[in-house]
Structure formats: structure tokens, C-alpha cells
Amino acid sequence: MEFTKRQRTIIEMLKAKSPLTGEEIAGQLGLSVPTIRGDLRLLTAVEVLAARPKVGYVYRGENQAGVDYKTLYDHPISTIMQPAAVIKDNATLQDAISKLFLQDVGSLYVVDASERLVGVISRKDLLRASFNNANPSSILASVIMTRMPNIVTVTADMKVNEVGQLLLKHKVDSLPVVDKDSPQTVIGKITKNRLFQHFMTYAKEE
The missing domain is CATH 1.10.10.10 (Winged helix-like DNA-binding domain superfamily/Winged helix DNA-binding domain)
Structure with a gap:
């Protein structure tokens, strides 16, 4: 290896x-x-x-x-990516908090009326916004999100090694997976934990 x-x-x-x-x-x-x-x-x-x-x-x-290097690292994330938790940009902070905890995810991907990716909201964003706002129902998700183009995206054909390096470089826990032909369309997500599961599953098979 x-x-x-x-x-x-x-x-x-x-x-x-x-x-x-x-x-x-x-x-x-x-x-x-x-x-x-x-x-x-x-x-x-x-x-x-x-x-x-x-x-x-x-x-x-x-x-x-x-371990075969090609199998472990040179593996497209299309087979291991997970569904993305998506929320509309006109949803409230309260809606975002409820969705994040009900789905037990670390981030929500924000889309506009045309289902185009416009931002991302993390647990830290929600926590910070909750402390700063007494009424979560009065604040829109679009106000607290990190906006495009400040979001790193990946495509399903990218390899485990390449995506892992991006996660480490940008110090994030997950990245949105977008359609290669439609870069603002979210089709899933990839997380640090999911990559670790990939390594562990292969190790068990060996």
C-alpha cells in the first residue's frame, strides 16, 4: 500500500x-x-x-x-456518497434547527426556488445564530448560511483520495456532491465519517 x-x-x-x-x-x-x-x-x-x-x-x-491501493483510494465516491439534507433559502432558522437535529446531520445544503445550491449551514452556524437571536422563527436560513461561491463542491466521479484531501485542506466535515453537468444541483454528500467507514469496511473484507 x-x-x-x-x-x-x-x-x-x-x-x-x-x-x-x-x-x-x-x-x-x-x-x-x-x-x-x-x-x-x-x-x-x-x-x-x-x-x-x-x-x-x-x-x-x-x-x-x-490492501490494494487502487481499490481503497482510487475509488469513485459515487458508490459511498450519502443523501444530502436540503433546505430552502426562505426557511427560518427554527426550521433549519429542527431539520438538522431530526435528520441527525452535521450540515444542511440550502437551495433556492429552482433547487440550485446557494449555501450551506453547519451546526456551528446554527448554534451561533441561536445565541445571537432571541426569535429563531424571525430569521431566514439565507441570512446565516455560507454562500456560494465560498463552498467547495465535489462530483460523484471524483476519487476517495482526492475528496479526502479536500476535506482535510478546507477543515470541513462534509462536502456537497453536485451533478457534473449541472454544478448547482446537489445529488448527495460525502463526509469524513463516510470515508472512514469505507476504509474500515475494506479492512474487514481483507
Whole structure:
């Protein structure tokens, strides 16, 4: 399997000394724990590392990683993307709060009357707006959303590796999947958690 430079560094660190906690690994790399969390999850999923509760990460051996790079990374997100939670731009803040928690999602994609993507609302956006407004029913979703073109979108034919890099680069938990021929039409979403499930499912199959 082909690992990134940082993943290779983590492997060498654990080869030299195990166990190490996530905080110790991050400290030696000069990074934060959230920054390397995806690397640790992947290396654990493919069984190069093992995570031991209250102990840390230990090196297991790269011969454990019988993973085909093409299958794992060079895989279109069309088969693993999820339905998107959509709300109209004339919906109220209260409507958005209710929909987000009823559907148990992290973000809502805002569309106009023509079903075109115009914005996105995250849990943080809703929390911030709720604190700042005494009457959620009087505020429209369009007021608190992040607007186009400040939204990163992906298409269903894009690969797991490419989409994962975008999630990390822009520090978001999910991205809207849009129609390649109609870039403002939302057809689904892809999340960090869904990519992790993809890695874990493949690891189990191996």
C-alpha cells in the first residue's frame, strides 16, 4: 500500500518506539492531534498500527496491510456518497434547527426556488445564530448560511483520495456532491465519517 509522507513518518516512529499516544505522536511531528487523526485511523484500519485503550498506538507490521491501493483510494465516491439534507433559502432558522437535529446531520445544503445550491449551514452556524437571536422563527436560513461561491463542491466521479484531501485542506466535515453537468444541483454528500467507514469496511473484507 502507498502511504503519504506523514503516514510513513508515523510508522517509522512507532517502529522505533511503541506504544505512543496520539498526543506524543502529534507532539513529535509538531502538529495537533486532530490533524493526524485521519492518518492514525487509516493506519489502524489497515492494521499497520493497533490502538490500545489507555496505552496508545503500537506498530503491528506492514505485512498486515494487504490492501490494494487502487481499490481503497482510487475509488469513485459515487458508490459511498450519502443523501444530502436540503433546505430552502426562505426557511427560518427554527426550521433549519429542527431539520438538522431530526435528520441527525452535521450540515444542511440550502437551495433556492429552482433547487440550485446557494449555501450551506453547519451546526456551528446554527448554534451561533441561536445565541445571537432571541426569535429563531424571525430569521431566514439565507441570512446565516455560507454562500456560494465560498463552498467547495465535489462530483460523484471524483476519487476517495482526492475528496479526502479536500476535506482535510478546507477543515470541513462534509462536502456537497453536485451533478457534473449541472454544478448547482446537489445529488448527495460525502463526509469524513463516510470515508472512514469505507476504509474500515475494506479492512474487514481483507
